[in-house]
Amino acid sequence: MRKMTEKNLKEAFAGESQAHMKYAIFAEKAEEDGLKNVARLFRAISFAELVHAKNHLKALGQMGDSMDNLQTAIDGETYEVEEMYPAFRAVADLQNERGAQQSINYALQAEKVHAGMYQSAKQAVASGSDIKIGAIYICKKCGYTVEGEAPKRCPICGAPSAEFKEF
Numbered sequence: 001m002r003k004m005t006e007k008n009l010k011e012a013f014a015g016e017s018q019a020h021m022k023y024a025i026f027a028e029k030a031e032e033d034g035l036k037n038v039a040r041l042f043r044a045i046s047f048a049e050l051v052h053a054k055n056h057l058k059a060l061g062q063m064g065d066s067m068d069n070l071q072t073a074i075d076g077e078t079y080e081v082e083e084m085y086p087a088f089r090a091v092a093d094l095q096n097e098r099g100a101q102q103s104i105n106y107a108l109q110a111e112k113v114h115a116g117m118y119q120s121a122k123q124a125v126a127s128g129s130d131i132k133i134g135a136i137y138i139c140k141k142c143g144y145t146v147e148g149e150a151p152k153r154c155p156i157c158g159a160p161s162a163e164f165k166e167f
Ligand code: FE2
Pocket: 016, 048, 049, 052
């Protein structure tokens, strides 16, 4: 692919990804505000942006098989935990940015288990089977991720077990 087209597709992928995420988050807010149809509109258009992001990713040649995709996920999670968030946290500390300190810390702590979970999945897929995994619980407040059952209190943010979403 020509350089400029590749750059444009990457930019479009980033923009569509952010729109998808923002609209999904805005839908939650509209739901809280009792605006059911506004929430539905946000969710619908969020899905359209997901379709656009997916098409751009495929056009970029970044859609692999599940083994490739698991490795991409492992690399991304490892980068976040080992380099990106520790560096971002250091800057937030330096600048005494409280909101950023909390959101970065929640992410840094919660991300720590993701690479390992993907690694186990990759090993299973490499040996020709799907991963054997129980229920996965995610804390709605900080993203803490755990297999099996939700803890009474989130070890990262202290949220009660009712605040966990099951997958
Ligand atoms: Fe779009």
